[in-house]
Amino acid sequence: MQPKQSIIHLPVYQPGKPMEEVKRELGLTEVIKLASNENPFGSSPNAKAAVEAEIANISLYPDGGTVELKAAVAEVLGVESGQLIFGAGSDEVILMIARAFFVPGDETVMASHTFPQYKHNSEIEGAICVEVPLKEGTHDLEAMLAAVNDRTKIVWICNPNNPTGTMNTTAEIRSFLDRLPANVLVVLDEAYCEYNTSAEYPNSLELIGQYPNVVALRTFSKIYGLASLRIGFAIGPVDVIRTINQVREPFNTSRFAQAAAIASIRDQAFVESCRQANTEGLAYLSEQFARLGLTAYPAHGNFVMVDVGRPAGPVFQSLLRKGIIVRGGHQLGFPTSIRVTIGSREQNGKFIAALEQVLSETPVEV
Ligand SMILES: *Cc1c(COP(=O)(O)O)cnc(C)c1O
Secondary structure: OOOOHHHOOOOOOOOOOOHHHHHHHHOOOOOEEOOOOOOOOOOOHHHHHHHHHHHHHOOOOOOOOOHHHHHHHHHHHOOOHHHEEEEOHHHHHHHHHHHHHOOOOOEEEEEEOOOOHHHHHHHHOOOEEEEEEOEOOEOOHHHHHHOOOOOEEEEEEEOOOOOOOOOOOHHHHHHHHHHOOOOOEEEEEOOOHHHOOOOOOOOHHHHHHHOOOEEEEEEOOOOOOOHHHOOEEEEOOHHHHHHHHOOOOOOOOOHHHHHHHHHHHOOHHHHHHHHHHHHHHHHHHHHHHHHOOOEEOOOOOOEEEEEOOOOHHHHHHHHHHOOEEOEEHHHOOOOOEEEEEOOOHHHHHHHHHHHHHHHHHOOOOO
16 A cells, blocks of 8 residues: 555654553652643633533534534624634644645745644645744744745744744734735634733734735634634635635534534633733743743743753653643754643642752753
8 A cells, every 4th residue: 555655754643641641650649731732721611511511412413514603703703604614623724724725846834843733734735845944933924925936825824833932913914914925825823812912913803804815723722721622713715715615524523512612702701811810820930930040932822932941851751750741842843942831820830849849950961
């Protein structure tokens, strides 16, 4: 058997260690997972009630057209239903975009380092990935623009960027869009936009109205706390959304996911409380990193990339032995940093205490 050439080199995705496995292997009773940017406060109680109510219907296919969900999201965001498409997480929306647009030999521009799914799905479709290094942890939009040529189909911009947490401002994005050929699609991945409190953060809904080639990705996995249900979406011009819809699987999002998402988008009070707690948690972590003499990238989501000043692998392992799971930067292109999700106040305190101890025990040079 011969798999297609474009996938032979691809690695299988390596997820973070599951909490249960860490507990068992290390004999720990309490483990704090700050590795996947999940919501430490769970999800809206209304979402859980909606899932429970949906159990009565498990023998029935979901609404493939997500009519009710589209209407609910359209109302809250102030867009048209036809501007929305839902996927099994925004991961699946990325897959659908790549599938709908790329033919082998197309080029696509993205940052390095950024969310790996852009490259992964582009390569599966045979597209050539042009990776532009981050500048001080932020997308270098001038260099990305310079990398665009007449073979470029899509530019991916992760804002705030995962894994650095940095953001591009409205002025930067507008200046980029003003000079980009209109036949190049721009995907703004805004998985963490609800956490953002900066006045400089772009309003992508406004941009979508003004530029015919901009699509924004959103997810229910992060601030809405529905990661296990797999649901995310794109907002864009009606014609682009229709194109993506042509490659969508008929029943790609479950009844549970749809019901929970409807309940969640209508509970903006929960979102607001999570955003506030996150802002406080970020202030606390920033203060503590400064006290420990560590520098971090300016964070605009619910996670921080902090330079621990020594190889990340041993720091990651030592934190793990203390029951704290973070992401080691050595696996993300940042050999002396760790990426940590902002947790609850209690989790943040325990993380800092553990980190302080680990740093005092881990040599700077290994
Ligand atoms: C978490 C994340 C996503 C995707 O999440 P889904 O669970 O697939 O919706 C997309 N983009 C970025 C940058 C993320 O961090």
